[in-house]
Amino acid sequence: MRNALTIAGVELRLFLRDRSNLFFVFVFPLLLVLMIGLQFGEGATTGRVAVSGGDSALATGIVRELETDDVRVSRPAWDDALELLARGRLDVAVRVDDAAATAHDDGGPVRLEMVRGSAANAQVVEQDVRSAVDVLRARRGQERALEAYGVVADRVDDALSQAARATSVPVLEVRYVDELSKEFEGLGQFDLGASGQLLLFVFLACLTGSATLIQARRLGVVARVLAGPVSAGQLVAGEMVGRWAIGVFQGGYIMLASSVLFGVGWGSLWLSLLVLVIFSLVAAGTAILLGTLLGTEGAASGAGVGLGLVLAALGGCMVPLEIFPDTMRAISRITPHAWAYEAFADIQRRDGDFLDVLPQLGVLAAMALALAALGGWALRRSLARAM
Amino acid sequence: MTDDVLVVDSLVRRFGDLTAVDGVSFRIAPGETYGLLGPNGAGKTTTISMVAGLIAADEGTVTVAGQPMTPRTTGPKRHLGLVPQELAIYPDLTGRENLALFGRLQGLRGAALRGRVEEVLSLIGLADRAKDRSKEYSGGMKRRLNIGIGLLNRPTLLILDEPTVGVDPQSRHAILESVEALSGEGMAVLYTTHYMEEAERLCDRIGIIDSGRLQAEGTRDELVRLIGGVDTIRLGGTGDLAGAADELRRIPGVERVETERRSAVLTVKDAPALVAQVVGTAAAHGVTLADVEISRPDLESVFLHLTGKGLRD
Numbered sequence: 001m002r003n004a005l006t007i008a009g010v011e012l013r014l015f016l017r018d019r020s021n022l023f024f025v026f027v028f029p030l031l032l033v034l035m036i037g038l039q040f041g042e043g044a045t046t047g048r049v050a051v052s053g054g055d056s057a058l059a060t061g062i063v064r065e066l067e068t069d070d071v072r073v074s075r076p077a078w079d080d081a082l083e084l085l086a087r088g089r090l091d092v093a094v095r096v097d098d099a100a101a102t103a104h105d106d107g108g109p110v111r112l113e114m115v116r117g118s119a120a121n122a123q124v125v126e127q128d129v130r131s132a133v134d135v136l137r138a139r140r141g142q143e144r145a146l147e148a149y150g151v152v153a154d155r156v157d158d159a160l161s162q163a164a165r166a167t168s169v170p171v172l173e174v175r176y177v178d179e180l181s182k183e184f185e186g187l188g189q190f191d192l193g194a195s196g197q198l199l200l201f202v203f204l205a206c207l208t209g210s211a212t213l214i215q216a217r218r219l220g221v222v223a224r225v226l227a228g229p230v231s232a233g234q235l236v237a238g239e240m241v242g243r244w245a246i247g248v249f250q251g252g253y254i255m256l257a258s259s260v261l262f263g264v265g266w267g268s269l270w271l272s273l274l275v276l277v278i279f280s281l282v283a284a285g286t287a288i289l290l291g292t293l294l295g296t297e298g299a300a301s302g303a304g305v306g307l308g309l310v311l312a313a314l315g316g317c318m319v320p321l322e323i324f325p326d327t328m329r330a331i332s333r334i335t336p337h338a339w340a341y342e343a344f345a346d347i348q349r350r351d352g353d354f355l356d357v358l359p360q361l362g363v364l365a366a367m368a369l370a371l372a373a374l375g376g377w378a379l380r381r382s383l384a385r386a387m
Numbered sequence: 388m389t390d391d392v393l394v395v396d397s398l399v400r401r402f403g404d405l406t407a408v409d410g411v412s413f414r415i416a417p418g419e420t421y422g423l424l425g426p427n428g429a430g431k432t433t434t435i436s437m438v439a440g441l442i443a444a445d446e447g448t449v450t451v452a453g454q455p456m457t458p459r460t461t462g463p464k465r466h467l468g469l470v471p472q473e474l475a476i477y478p479d480l481t482g483r484e485n486l487a488l489f490g491r492l493q494g495l496r497g498a499a500l501r502g503r504v505e506e507v508l509s510l511i512g513l514a515d516r517a518k519d520r521s522k523e524y525s526g527g528m529k530r531r532l533n534i535g536i537g538l539l540n541r542p543t544l545l546i547l548d549e550p551t552v553g554v555d556p557q558s559r560h561a562i563l564e565s566v567e568a569l570s571g572e573g574m575a576v577l578y579t580t581h582y583m584e585e586a587e588r589l590c591d592r593i594g595i596i597d598s599g600r601l602q603a604e605g606t607r608d609e610l611v612r613l614i615g616g617v618d619t620i621r622l623g624g625t626g627d628l629a630g631a632a633d634e635l636r637r638i639p640g641v642e643r644v645e646t647e648r649r650s651a652v653l654t655v656k657d658a659p660a661l662v663a664q665v666v667g668t669a670a671a672h673g674v675t676l677a678d679v680e681i682s683r684p685d686l687e688s689v690f691l692h693l694t695g696k697g698l699r700d
Contacts, residue, residue: 002491003492006488006491006492007492010477010480010488013480013484014477014479014480017479018479216477219473219474219475219476219477219478220471220472220473220474220475221475221476221477223436223441223469223471223475224469224471224475224489224536225489225492226440226441226458227439227440227441227464227467227469227471228464228465228467228469228489228492228493228540229461229462229464229465229492229493229494230461230464230492231459231461232458
């Protein structure tokens with residue numbers, strides 16, 4: 001066991017020592033998590049609105065109502081707002097001119113100029129603005145009505161608050177009825193990107209590491225190790241554990257960093273780690289197999305990246321599995337990524353427990369065992385070629 | 388039971404239709420340096436791979452320090468130090484890390500490991516470059532590190548597979564000196580090479596291998612005698628060479644004299660011992676010598692005689 005751990009330790013050390021890995025291991029995965037989160041996560045939950053015009057009760061009220069709904073509001077001049085809109089930095093721009101402000105104060109009809117951007121969620125944000133204005137108009141109408149019945153102005157607020165407390169407000173519960181919306185219910189802004197990138201990069205890190213196995217064989221290091229008191233089984237175990245450790249390290253780093261930097265929720269930590277551990281074993285077995293079947297480091301690196309990307313794309317790491325057509329979804333099940341993706345989806349989105357992800361873990365474990373056995377067998381055979 | 392460190396008995400190894408090693412047998416005693424001399428593709432490395440337990444023999448046995456060696460046994464490998472022909476080191480590890488890694492795999496731990504690593508670093512002259520990655524070393528330094536790894540476990544049997552291939556003359560000299568020193572300390576050495584000079588300088592006994600078969604074995608002199616090797620003295624000059632030939636034939640030890648117009652070639656048993664008498668006799672017959680050339684049969688001649696081809700073919 002000591003010999004296997006010694007060999008595994010060298011593999012991990014060589015992986016971390018390779019400077020070209022620093023960017024791809026530590027920076028690139030987080031960049032992708034960030035990009036995917038910004039593209040698919042943020043717009044769906046918040047919006048960016050500019051409210052232009054001088055200070056007025058109407059403008060202040062709109063800003064207040066929008067901010068209550070977590071919309072980001074800025075107060076640029078109208079021309080600046082239009083430019084920001086054109087550059088895609090705003091979803092909606094609203095101009096509250098003096099006439100509108102006065103009409104609002106007088107309780108008359110208010111005309112506001114509103115321009116919507118081209119972002120996918122701009123329509124939703126426009127509706128947010130309309131709702132905010134409707135709330136303000138209703139409030140102003142109530143105030144005017146009370147004043148018309150002789151309520152003095154400084155008691156209007158109390159009267160409305162009292163009326164609100166006495167009224168049973170209808171509760172509006174929104175339920176997602178389509179399956180797709182249900183799938184992503186409760187998902188944080190960066191959660192989806194983080195789990196997908198974790199699976200992609202764990203596999204890539206292991207597969208590109210297969211080049212070191214080829215290098216060791218080519219340099220005669222494998223032969224030298226076996227000329228010492230080290231059995232072939234210990235060497236195979238060491239190579240396997242080394243690649244597995246690389247996968248767990250890469251995945252653990254993404255989990256930790258995405259959690260700290262982007263607040264990604266990984267659900268049950270021990271269960272997520274279990275998925276990572278078993279998925280890394282699948283990746284390690286594949287890496288050993290690749291490292292024994294190919295003859296040069298260049299071929300292994302190229303094939304590793306290619307295979308890693310194709311499996312990740314098929315397995316839902318680039319485009320969510322939930323929006324795959326049925327046929328592609330069925331095909332995706334040949335990849336370990338799809339099973340691990342589903343396991344993470346259960347853990348992250350639906351608070352899945354061990355029994356919920358047991359089927360996925362079972363399939364991944366079977367894949368890991370099969371690939372580890374196949375990789376080990378192929379490595380033993382390739383050792384003869386190395387002599 | 389034998390005191391020999393290595394006993395190789397009737398080894399056979401086939402790769403498909405090719406028989407790479409065909410009935411090779413030899414023994415190495417403690418402190419003895421045994422050379423396997425043969426051209427590329429002769430079966431040296433395959434033999435070594437079986438001796439080191441890297442590949443299994445189809446037939447025959449290998450015994451190291453009294454224990455049978457196979458790919459599945461690890462016990463006898465503790466007595467073995469292998470220096471492969473390739474630079475079997477991790478280029479991205481430092482010299483010290485490379486030594487520590489292989490030392491750990493040899494079972495060394497803690498203070499014993501650290502101490503031995505430092506000893507070997509000094510021995511191979513890399514103590515001041517121990518912290519540098521081995522890919523930054525010169526070719527000769529890498530070779531020294533390659534050899535140093537083979538010495539970590541203080542092996543009873545050190546196997547050196549063409550350790551001087553591609554090495555500059557200065558590093559080659561250092562390597563040969565190291566091998567001589569190790570042998571002097573009692574280590575048995577199995578040394579493969581296709582450089583005749585190295586085999587002549589280092590090896591107590593030499594096995595000549597070609598086409599997978601051990602063609603002959605013995606000390607240098609035994610091998611030369613085996614082919615009936617004789618020395619020649621070639622005299623070049625002017626005068627009555629033909630007349631001197633009769634007198635030259637009468638010198639004890641001279642077996643044959645062939646003359647041409649300006650030269651005579653004498654076949655003799657021991658050229659260095661007879662050359663003075665030969666020159667004197669020729670001069671006494673009025674021969675003015677322009678040059679005298681002595682040729683002694685070497686391993687190249689032996690190899691040529693045994694295999695019909697040169698060592699570097």
